[in-house]
Amino acid sequence: MYDLSTRERALALVAKGRSLNSVSRQTGISRSAIRSWQDRLQPRPRMAHPDPGPPSDESAYAYLLGLYLGDGCISPHSRGGYYLRIACADDWPGLIKECREAIGKVRPGVGVYLAQKQGCVAVTSYCRSWPVLFPQHGPGKKHARRIALEPWQQVIVDAHPWEFIRGLIHSDGCRITNWTTRLVGGERKRYEYPRYFFSNKSDDIRRLFTDALNRVGVEWSTLARGSDPFNISVARKASVALMDAHVGPKY
Known part of the structure; x- marks a missing residue:
């Protein structure tokens, strides 16, 4: 239990623009407690979200x-x-x-x-x-709730699928180099090949990713992590070349 002065001191730090994380670290009070005090001691006014109009770009x-x-x-x-x-x-x-x-x-x-x-x-x-x-x-x-695009968002994604794919890869994806060995003329040789991965726990977000890949002609497959199909793989040579042309590795 915290007294009123302790609560007001924590809320004053938040009101100055400090994040809940930093206030929690400084005071030793949990983020959830500070958040609940915001509602009980300094309730936020319910404001209608202003209509921002379409994205500028x-x-x-x-x-x-x-x-x-x-x-x-x-x-x-x-x-x-x-x-x-x-x-x-x-x-x-x-x-x-x-x-x-x-x-x-x-x-x-x-x-x-x-x-x-x-x-x-x-x-x-x-x-x-x-x-x-x-x-x-x-x-x-x-991943614990439904994720779906609004119609106006879908129009933008349909018009700019590669930018959407790049954003998803840059957040939860990667470009890696795999390798394997083959027996050639009695000698085992090593071969390397690039591939892309996208990993996300949300079935809906993975579906948005694969829908965009389908739209631009990229072939993909699902790889399970244990029993969970968290990973989307792009490994076919032509599809990797498309990804390289429009996405590329993070930098």
Whole structure:
């Protein structure tokens, strides 16, 4: 149990723009407790989401939608409005740059900043209309609830399938080099070949990915992780060449 002054001190830190994670680390109070105090002691006004109109750059939006479905989340601010956060691994500075640029193209004028986490960067932007632009936002983990595109989103993805695929690969995918050996003339030789993987627990998100692959003529297969079909593989030479031309490895 915490007294009123402790609760108000924690909420004051959040009101200054501090994240729940940082306030929790500083005070030793759990994030869930601080979030519940926000509602009970400083309830957020219920505000209608403003209609932001269509994304300013639909190609950038298709890419950002792929990133969001893989590694993104939207969270409310204590004073109203919402934060969009996309987690990008430190190993891929080019991905971090592209993500930041895509947010600026989708919503010109919004602030975009980088919040360093352990092993990754959260590319973060504040805007009141993020839940409208990403209606897949909701409580709980994405793989535990239904994920479907709105008709207007599907139109954008149909028009820019490769950008959508790139976003999904850049979030939850990779390009790797596999190898095998073959007996040739009595001598065992090693052969290497590239392939793409996309891994996600959500059946719906994997289906959105494979639907886009079908649209651009990429052949794919499902590989199970144990008994769970989490992995989508692209290994055929012609399909890998298509992926290389339009997606390529992370950088």
